[in-house]
Amino acid sequence: MPHNKIYIFDTTLRDGEQVPGCKLNTKEKIELALSLEALGVDIIEAGFPISSPGDFESVNEISKIIKNATVCGLTRAVQKDIEVAAEALKYAKKPRIHTGIGASDIHIKYKFNTTREDIIDRAIRAVKLAKNFVDDVEFYAEDAGRADMRFLAQLIEKVITAGATVVNIPDTTGYCLPGQYGEIIAFLKNNVTNIDKAIISCHCHNDLGLATANSIAGVMNGARQIECTINGLGERAGNTSLEEVVMVLKQHKELGLYTNVDAKLLWPLSRQVSEVMRVPTQPNKAIVGANAFSHSSGIHQDGFLKEATTYEIIDPLEVGADLSKIVLTARSGRSALAFRLHKLGYQFNRDEIDVLYQIFLQVADSKKEVMDNDLHAMIPSELQVKEDKGAMAMHA
Known part of the structure; x- marks a missing residue:
């Protein structure tokens, strides 16, 4: 893969749809997916297939019409989730299953009521199962921003060995400062022996308004994929804003990093997403707000x-x-x-x-x-x- 290319993983149709009142039907999802492909995003996370029949249908139909981008379906580290996602993605030219499990002790103790050892075992089994259906498997270590770094490194090493091609390091709660998030990525680059076999991905939330800064810190320390949404839509305070990270990289050429996004389509697509998802964009929003210029x-x-x-x-x-x-x-x-x-x-x-x-x-x-x-x-x-x-x- 090109060393300096940043892969843009758009999750507007999945994480962006988790904004209350933003539920999309299949027709709307298909329209947005085609616009995202025209924009030049590399991966479109089309939905969470097992969550509802409607989501299954959307992922399935998007898989049929997308020609260039990878189409991705989200799952938990659960056998049925993975099997349903594989079925939904069966028509995709470039399918990806995105599976994972909690990595922080907070999640391990309170969400799963289990042990670190069991988390690693579940993660390995999930990746191996997904690998039976698709070549491209992404693993997310949920709440990695608050995880013990040595345990996180151990978990990431095991899932890469199991076949993960992308490892997603989410700051699920938007807790990290940019320096902290950058240190996590750098630690993984330096301490996971097989890290060269996978792409590191940034998935940052905006609870403290730091999602874009954290994602840029991530790629400056070796990550090569950014997970983001149009207009920064997403759970709670939202996700990393696609238009912001694209233009940061475009403006700061000294970073030597680039994307395949056609920036001239950012404003039109921002308006389309705002209209279809019925969420007005705040006037002072960077890049695409009414007052930006x-x-x-x-x-x-x-x-x-x-x-x-x-x-x-x-x-x-x-x-x-x-x-x-x-x-x-x-x-x-x-x-x-x-x-x-x-x-x-x-x-x-x-x-x-x-x-x-x-x-x-x-x-x-x-x-x-x-x-x-x-x-x-x-x-x-x-x-x-x-x-x-x-x-x-x-x-x-």
């Missing part, structure tokens, strides 16, 4: 209008967004006002802008945002002729 502060607007890179590190066209927006508020300055008036066809000199700016501030103090119709209305009649001449000049 909007400027309202006068200082920022002035700098941006002189040179866009003063306040934008990403060209909005790079991610398929509309052009940057100058939003007029009481914090806006003269340059932003002049810019917007010019866009509307007005041609005013500096002295006239100074006069209009005082009127603008009165309007802006009474409104959250000054719109185009407000600008037209605030211009004194003696200056209205400026628009006619400007408009004529623009259309000449």
Whole structure:
């Protein structure tokens, strides 16, 4: 495999669907799966086949239509789960079974009421069974972020020996700091003797707002797969945001890492997911939020209008967004006002802008945002002729 490629494992259709109210039907899942394949993701986790007949059908139907991406089904380390997943994936051109079990002492004691030795035994049996059905088996060590590192290393070594091709190191509760998560990945790289036989995967949750940072720390320390969702959707506070990790790697070329994602499709797909899953994206969401490329502060607007890179590190066209927006508020300055008036066809000199700016501030103090119709209305009649001449000049 290419040493510097980061495989993008999208779990919008599985972990993303665990957001309350986001249940998708098979038709909706198929539409999103096709869009994800067009985006360029490497693996699509299509669902948890044993969880319901609907999920089984979705994984089965997605397996039939996806041509390039790997199609993955989730299971527990349970024989019936694995057999059902294998059946659901039987039409996939590149099938993967994703099986696993808890790895932290908290999970071992309270969730499974068992021992570390039994966990290893169950893990080995699950991977070997899955390997009977597919060549590509991913193993997840749930709650690895809080697991004993030496036990985790032992567990990972055993499942790779059993046939796992990918080992998933989830920060299931979003507990880790980036340095801690990076240390876990580095520890596994240095202490699991057969680690070169598998890809290490990052699956980070956002409970403390660190999912993207932790995933980047993971790949900086040797992981080569990131599990993520469009818009960061997922259980509780969500998962690692696909658009964020893709653009971090694209911007920070010094890392020498890349993905196959077509960044120009990020905005359209973000809107599609938001609409289909009925979850509005917060305006200040990185990369795909409505305000991601909007400027309202006068200082920022002035700098941006002189040179866009003063306040934008990403060209909005790079991610398929509309052009940057100058939003007029009481914090806006003269340059932003002049810019917007010019866009509307007005041609005013500096002295006239100074006069209009005082009127603008009165309007802006009474409104959250000054719109185009407000600008037209605030211009004194003696200056209205400026628009006619400007408009004529623009259309000449």
